[in-house]
Amino acid sequence: MSEYHTLTAAGAVDYARQYAGLADPQSLVDALEVGDGNLNLVFKILDRQGISRVIVKQALPYVRCVGESWPLTLDRARIEAETLLIHGRYCPRHTVRILHHDPALAVMIQEDLSDHAIWRCELLTGTYYPHAARQLGEYLAQVLFHTSDFYQPPQRKKADVARFTNPEMCQITEDLFFTEPYRIHERNTYPTALEPEVAALRADGQLNLAIAGLKHRFLSQAEALLHGDIHSGSVFVADGRLKAIDAEFGFYGPMGFDMGTAIGNLLLNYCGLPGLLALREAATGREQRLQDVRELWLAFSEGFLALAAEKTADATLATPGYARLFLHHVWHDTLGFCGTELIRRTIGFAHVADLDGISEEAMRLDCQRHALSLGKMLIMAAPHIGDVDALIARIRQNG
Ligand code: SR1
Numbered sequence: 001m002s003e004y005h006t007l008t009a010a011g012a013v014d015y016a017r018q019y020a021g022l023a024d025p026q027s028l029v030d031a032l033e034v035g036d037g038n039l040n041l042v043f044k045i046l047d048r049q050g051i052s053r054v055i056v057k058q059a060l061p062y063v064r065c066v067g068e069s070w071p072l073t074l075d076r077a078r079i080e081a082e083t084l085l086i087h088g089r090y091c092p093r094h095t096v097r098i099l100h101h102d103p104a105l106a107v108m109i110q111e112d113l114s115d116h117a118i119w120r121c122e123l124l125t126g127t128y129y130p131h132a133a134r135q136l137g138e139y140l141a142q143v144l145f146h147t148s149d150f151y152q153p154p155q156r157k158k159a160d161v162a163r164f165t166n167p168e169m170c171q172i173t174e175d176l177f178f179t180e181p182y183r184i185h186e187r188n189t190y191p192t193a194l195e196p197e198v199a200a201l202r203a204d205g206q207l208n209l210a211i212a213g214l215k216h217r218f219l220s221q222a223e224a225l226l227h228g229d230i231h232s233g234s235v236f237v238a239d240g241r242l243k244a245i246d247a248e249f250g251f252y253g254p255m256g257f258d259m260g261t262a263i264g265n266l267l268l269n270y271c272g273l274p275g276l277l278a279l280r281e282a283a284t285g286r287e288q289r290l291q292d293v294r295e296l297w298l299a300f301s302e303g304f305l306a307l308a309a310e311k312t313a314d315a316t317l318a319t320p321g322y323a324r325l326f327l328h329h330v331w332h333d334t335l336g337f338c339g340t341e342l343i344r345r346t347i348g349f350a351h352v353a354d355l356d357g358i359s360e361e362a363m364r365l366d367c368q369r370h371a372l373s374l375g376k377m378l379i380m381a382a383p384h385i386g387d388v389d390a391l392i393a394r395i396r397q398n399g
């Protein structure tokens, strides 16, 4: 193990030569830094033909999009690699492959996915991947079931809860999802024109009670080893294929948080499409998003129930009907967490191109208002929305 230092492009090439496990390491000659997320350095490692062969990803000791004034734990790189290794054990088809990792250097080497595209980028241009939502639901069913008390022996599960305690990254989520958007806070960003809507969120006592309940569940419910940040920018897609990446927010938390984040990002795209595409394409895209939401939930819930019927290890949790009862509570959590994702991505610190990428200002404001009202509706109506078809009917009613 080496002492932590930030890799240069040349250092990343050397590192990949040593540790990627390639048969022809000397063919690696160049590196391209392509990190466009909020946090890390990401190098594509190229061979003599200019073909990307592996990815070297290194955590920086601060939030990249802010700078050194916002320091951040390097332990997130260990958590990310170990989360992806565990998720890869239970769902290799839909988890990026980790070839090597080094906690001291906060580095991992991953398989190259250059023949895939980031799902968010495809959603922005109206490119439809008809299998993606179902595949993401299958991934979440596999990894959440197998890391939960339904499957893990209780002592091993508790050891994993300790191993995946991720306090600094969780604090980011706790602050950005559940606290800052509902307060006056310097990290919030939104156009002045939205101030009346934002002030109304702050003043809404019932909404703030519901947010308190969601934050409390996020803080306290160690149900499964979550991905922790499964938005459409953490998912690579290709024709008939899907891979989850970027699990540095991984921790033991409520399953509905991953489901809510995933559905929330489909709905952010639903809200933004009228500003991103021409009328007819936007309408088609919106129907596809609603279909995606339906397939994502059904693939997750049906997959989870099938696994529970076949593989529940705990005799009490195997009581007939219990897995279905548990899923009801995951469903209601999902709706609430989904609403918080819509709101925080619209007025909080970290925005998404589905809304901010809309060039025409009046249209952008309309789409942002839609995301806020849909988010609030989901949080408030969560206990009364019985299933995914009722959800889709409510989304249509909301505009
Ligand atoms: C400071 S990190 C901001 C956001 O980027 C990540 O992708 C997470 O979604 C986080 O909330």
Ligand code: MG
Pocket: 037, 229, 234, 246
């Ligand atoms: Mg990320």
